[in-house]
Amino acid sequence: MSPEENIKAHWAETTRLTYIMIGIWAFFSFFIHMFSPALNGIKIMGFPLGFYMAAQGSLIIFVAQLFWFAKAQDKVDRKYGMAEED
Amino acid sequence: MSTEAQKGDFTSSLGRIYGVYTGGFVAFVVFIGVLERAGVPNHILGYLFVAFTIGVYAAIGIMSRTMQVDEYYVAGRKVPSFYNGMATAADWMSAASFIGMAGTLYLLGYDGLAFILGWTGGYVLVATLIAPYLRKFGCYTVPDFLAFRFGGNAARIAGIVVLMSCSFTYVVAQIVGTGLIGARLLGMSFEVAVFVGLVGILVCSMLGGMRAVTWTQVAQYIVLIVAYLVPVVILSTQKFGIPIPQLTYGSVLSEIQVKEAALGVTAAASHVVPFARYDPLNFFALVLCLMVGTASLPHVLMRYFTTPSVREARSSVAWTLLFIFILYFTAPAYAAFAKLEVFENVIGKPLGQLPGWVYSYGKIGLVQICGGNAVDLATITAACGRIAGHTGILQLSNFAIQADAIVIATPEIAGLPYVVSGLVAAGGLAAALSTADGLLLAIANALSHDVYARMINKDAPVARKLIIARVLLVIVAVIAAWVASGRPADIVAMVAWAFSLAAAGLFPALVMGIWSKKTTAAAAVAGIWAGFLATLVYLVVTRYFPGFGVNVLGMYSNVHPITGAALVDIAKLKAEQPAIFQQGWVLISHPLASKVGYFNVANISAGLFGMPIGFLTMFIVSKFTTAPTKELQSFIDDIRRPSGKAVMIEK
Numbered sequence: 250m251s252p253e254e255n256i257k258a259h260w261a262e263t264t265r266l267t268y269i270m271i272g273i274w275a276f277f278s279f280f281i282h283m284f285s286p287a288l289n290g291i292k293i294m295g296f297p298l299g300f301y302m303a304a305q306g307s308l309i310i311f312v313a314q315l316f317w318f319a320k321a322q323d324k325v326d327r328k329y330g331m332a333e334e335d
Numbered sequence: 336m337s338t339e340a341q342k343g344d345f346t347s348s349l350g351r352i353y354g355v356y357t358g359g360f361v362a363f364v365v366f367i368g369v370l371e372r373a374g375v376p377n378h379i380l381g382y383l384f385v386a387f388t389i390g391v392y393a394a395i396g397i398m399s400r401t402m403q404v405d406e407y408y409v410a411g412r413k414v415p416s417f418y419n420g421m422a423t424a425a426d427w428m429s430a431a432s433f434i435g436m437a438g439t440l441y442l443l444g445y446d447g448l449a450f451i452l453g454w455t456g457g458y459v460l461v462a463t464l465i466a467p468y469l470r471k472f473g474c475y476t477v478p479d480f481l482a483f484r485f486g487g488n489a490a491r492i493a494g495i496v497v498l499m500s501c502s503f504t505y506v507v508a509q510i511v512g513t514g515l516i517g518a519r520l521l522g523m524s525f526e527v528a529v530f531v532g533l534v535g536i537l538v539c540s541m542l543g544g545m546r547a548v549t550w551t552q553v554a555q556y557i558v559l560i561v562a563y564l565v566p567v568v569i570l571s572t573q574k575f576g577i578p579i580p581q582l583t584y585g586s587v588l589s590e591i592q593v594k595e596a597a598l599g600v601t602a603a604a605s606h607v608v609p610f611a612r613y614d615p616l617n618f619f620a621l622v623l624c625l626m627v628g629t630a631s632l633p634h635v636l637m638r639y640f641t642t643p644s645v646r647e648a649r650s651s652v653a654w655t656l657l658f659i660f661i662l663y664f665t666a667p668a669y670a671a672f673a674k675l676e677v678f679e680n681v682i683g684k685p686l687g688q689l690p691g692w693v694y695s696y697g698k699i700g701l702v703q704i705c706g707g708n709a710v711d712l713a714t715i716t717a718a719c720g721r722i723a724g725h726t727g728i729l730q731l732s733n734f735a736i737q738a739d740a741i742v743i744a745t746p747e748i749a750g751l752p753y754v755v756s757g758l759v760a761a762g763g764l765a766a767a768l769s770t771a772d773g774l775l776l777a778i779a780n781a782l783s784h785d786v787y788a789r790m791i792n793k794d795a796p797v798a799r800k801l802i803i804a805r806v807l808l809v810i811v812a813v814i815a816a817w818v819a820s821g822r823p824a825d826i827v828a829m830v831a832w833a834f835s836l837a838a839a840g841l842f843p844a845l846v847m848g849i850w851s852k853k854t855t856a857a858a859a860v861a862g863i864w865a866g867f868l869a870t871l872v873y874l875v876v877t878r879y880f881p882g883f884g885v886n887v888l889g890m891y892s893n894v895h896p897i898t899g900a901a902l903v904d905i906a907k908l909k910a911e912q913p914a915i916f917q918q919g920w921v922l923i924s925h926p927l928a929s930k931v932g933y934f935n936v937a938n939i940s941a942g943l944f945g946m947p948i949g950f951l952t953m954f955i956v957s958k959f960t961t962a963p964t965k966e967l968q969s970f971i972d973d974i975r976r977p978s979g980k981a982v983m984i985e986k
Contacts, residue, residue, distance in 0.1 A: 256972055256976070259975075259976060260972075260975055263975070267463045267464070270459060270462075270463045271459075271460075271463065271464075273459075274456060274459040274460070274463075277456070278452060278456045278622060278623075278626065279619055279622065279623075282452075282609070282618075282619075282622075283615065283619075285445070285609045286608070286609055286610070289607060289608065289609070292589075293585070294582065294585040294586070295584075295585030295586040295587070295588055295589040296585040296588060297588065297607045299445075299607075299609060300445055300448070300588065300607045300609075301585075303445065303448035303451065303452055303609075304448055304451060304664065304667045305581065305664050305667075307452060307455075307456065308451070308452075308455050308456075308660050308663065308664055309660075311455055311456055311458065311459055311656060311660075312653065312656050312657050312660050314459060315458065315459060315462050315652055315653035315656055316650070316653045318462060318463060318649065318653070319462070319646070319649040319650040319652075319653050322467075322649060323646055323649070326646075326976070326977050326978070330978070331976040331977060331978045332646070332977055332978060333644045333645060333646055333977045333978055334978075
């Protein structure tokens with residue numbers, strides 16, 4: 250791969266990973282809460298599920314997602330030789 | 336010994352240093368508890384809390400003093416991601432998060448969760464779209480990046496204007512926060528507490544800039560998170576025997592729903608039912624504005640300039656969100672426990688049998704019964720006596736509690752000794768001071784670095800730059816404290832505006848600057864102004880000039896979230912009271928204030944208009960202006976890969 254192709258490929262993969270992240274973010278920020286009136290019909294440990302997702306569920310996803318993202322992006326950078334020295 | 340070796344020692348012993356600090360803080364709290372047992376009066380204990388914590392922050396601030404530019408602006412880029420996460424969490428969580436958030440959830444129920452979602456999810460945007468790239472770029476301030484990417488000082492000035500308008504009201508609100516905490520919890524006068532706050536901010540930031548602020552913010556995070564968790568953990572243990580309020584409040588929610596039914600609260604207005612106070616459009620618009628605003632606020636972004644690498648900038652965002660999460664997923668538990676207490680022990684009780692905390696917080700204006708402050712039994716008996724047909728039993732409609740009371744009152748609700756209230760005061764103070772430090776640094780650095788060092792005197796020697804930076808920092812802090820000392824209610828309410836302004840003014844330019852090679856300088860400058868001004872006009876007109884909005888801009892009434900009816904009948908008002916449509920700078924009590932707009936969008940979510948306007952302007956203007964040079968495009972490639980040298984290297 251030429252250096253230019255390498256740059257392009259790295260950015261394409263970075264972009265793809267970012268799209269996935271934004272997709273997860275949009276799902277747990279907006280989409281799922283549109284159904285909270287229905288989800289509230291399900292009770293878990295006293296929590297109506299719709300309330301639980303907005304109060305805790307989505308937040309847990311965000312935190313987990315960011316630790317995963319940090320790892321995954323680093324892997325992409327290393328694959329194309331674009332990571333910083335350790 | 337070389338500085339490098341000293342730094343290595345310092346970084347490797349951080350765990351030990353903060354471990355000892357945390358142990359010392361816990362020992363101090365226990366010591367205060369012992370003093371309380373021995374009969375030392377409460378106000379002395381309160382002062383000891385303030386003196387001890389601010390003393391420690393001051394010591395850290397003084398030990399971290401520096402005369403090096405990169406230490407002053409970006410803490411030498413040596414802050415490990417874990418500690419930067421803690422510092423950013425403290426930077427982020429303000430007096431309002433600590434004191435007010437739980438109360439907002441108490442008052443708004445499910446719809447208050449828009450703030451919980453909005454103030455956490457934004458970090459996904461920070462981590463994926465912006466922070467790592469700005470870290471690689473290597474700037475000291477956000478306007479620095481805008482200036483480099485978008486052709487100079489026009490973009491820099493636009494960035495500075497947006498930064499100032501978001502950050503200044505915000506820093507004033509923090510200092511007001513220290514005043515209120517001092518006045519309500521420690522029995523100081525408001526003005527004295529504001530002065531203490533000013534001193535607390537300056538000792539942490541003046542000598543060491545970002546470096547000192549970083550290490551005090553870590554210390555402040557530890558204080559604030561301990562203080563936030565202790566009362567509600569004890570409450571949960573008392574009630575359920577399980578010290579995890581975040582899980583046990585599920586049963587509290589169930590009990591609340593049972594009580595609500597008994598008290599005649601309609602199902603649609605229940606604590607757990609969505610879209611009763613905000614309709615879905617406004618709920619999601621608010622979530623979006625808060626999230627995007629989070630991702631564009633300069634005092635947050637600049638914290639990620641301090642990590643040693645791009646890799647650590649990314650993991651640091653993850654740590655930040657974890658540390659923020661710990662507080663934010665606890666806030667709804669506070670709200671639930673407080674609501675149940677009110678439903679069980681306040682509402683439906685004879686006036687003579689109300690718990691003592693009602694009066695403790697009624698005296699300082701946080702609890703109202705039958706329309707007046709609940710000062711004592713005689714006052715509320717008289718007030719309720721004036722209501723026709725009042726039976727002497729407290730009704731739901733007779734009782735009002737201010738948002739700020741929930742966290743403050745919980746220690747007393749749980750029957751805990753004063754030491755816990757003192758701890759909460761210290762935590763609230765830490766939250767206010769840490770956020771104020773970060774904001775102040777963002778404002779002062781924009782003035783000293785962007786305005787002075789980049790635009791006025793480019794060749795100033797380092798020592799002079801650093802002296803100017805400190806002088807400006809003190810000036811901004813004093814002005815902010817002076818404004819705060821007037822208790823400006825409007826300015827505190829305006830803090831929510833900062834998110835919409837940042838979202839519309841900065842987010843499009845930052846994202847396009849990194850993610851599009853085609854966005855031109857003219858497009859970015861036009862986009863920043865268009866998005867920012869559209870948002871600002873919507874905010875100011877709907878809040879302060881609603882008559883002008885209706886008459887000239889064709890605005891109309893917003894609607895009620897449950898019934899869908901118009902909040903104000905414009906035609907009727909125009910016929911009956913035409914004068915109110917001519918008024919400007921109206922008070923919040925004005926019949927039209929914050930009740931008119933377009934498409935039923937509340938003014939707190941004004942960024943919903945500004946963001947697309949900003950993006951669209953950039954897209955269109957880019958089509959008609961010359962594309963960025965090859966050289967600039969290759970710089971963008973450099974920003975996008977972690978390896979290699981920083982694009983901008985500071986001298």
